[in-house]
Amino acid sequence: MLHEYDLTQLIQPLCGWFLQNARKLPWRDDPTPYHVWVSEIMLQQTRVEAVKSYYTRFIKALPDVTALAQCEEDVYLKLWEGLGYYSRVRNLHAAAVQIMQEYDGRIPDDYGTLLKLKGIGSYTAGAIASLAYEKPEPAVDGNVLRVLARVSADDTDILDPGFKKETERLLRELLKECCSSPKDTEPEDAGKESARRDGSEKAEIPSISPRIFNQALMELGALVCVPNGAPNCEICPWRDLCLARKMQLTDKLPVRAKKKERRKEEKTILLIRDGDKIALHKRPSKGLLAGLYEFPNKQGHLSESQVISLVRDMGYSPLRIKRLADSVHIFSHVEWHMIGYSVLVEEEAFATKEQKQRAAMEELVFADAGEQKEHYALPSAFAAYRKDI
């Protein structure tokens, strides 16, 4: 079990391995608090490879907290377009405003204060405090829980919040015990045995740079003790220390309780065309994909005739209708099963006054492909229909 396992023995091989094998990633070049924060938020639920170009573009457009706090909603949503989980960028913006108002524009270095910022949970607070400020705080995500459950052969459900809390407690203790101040520990020294405790049985304990240690744990989970498929035990720095490997339990650990099944929703997506322009609708400011643009859509799978009368009710005169391909988009808790129609409507110039009034109530904007690309953030849930523009 994790709480019975001697974690200090893991430090040296882990940090030594990391210093030899760390990937070169754009946010590691200059780990300012802002860079760490933005990258860690982007990396939640998203692959490193997918994040790289988004990160570079985002930092170029919004290089600091001030720029982010002053940014318009449509602009930051556009920068996030396609990355998914859009509440992340809304929270980033809200927290930037909070930092400007309450902390004079400086991202706090204290773990407890970081937790008060919108969208910052224990993992991100730990990452900012340790990676940017070298504070002895843990940054525990699913990767860290998995590798530690395996190395200690702990069969507790890693989705149990109690296990995460206990892991954070143990790592915080370890970091506090073994941490050197930043000026004492250059990255090259991290993981070397250096400190000596008088009178202790464990005469030598390794010194830790919290930044190196936490990054190394994450890197091990990403490159070696991987979540999908078999772990690469042969190249693992912990291969001689790992109880799951010794006990041949690597395919059984970690234990994860079954998740609830996702809800399935049927939708009909409408590409309403007026010349070379397509109708878009801004989603409500709360809930799933809040504030983003979407193609007009309705619950359920509608027939061609239902779509025609719906489009008429919206104040447009359909001229031609074509069925588009079906598509499925999976969110964390819900699946959208979509069918689509392209509906060519009579040009707005020919609409009656009554039609124009009804159309105005629908609050649609018409934009051509270039305008959509430039100004309107459309979530990837609609990607299958975007190619039909």
Ligand code: SF4
């Ligand atoms: S030895 Fe294998 S199972 Fe154990 S921590 Fe390393 S990669 Fe994971």
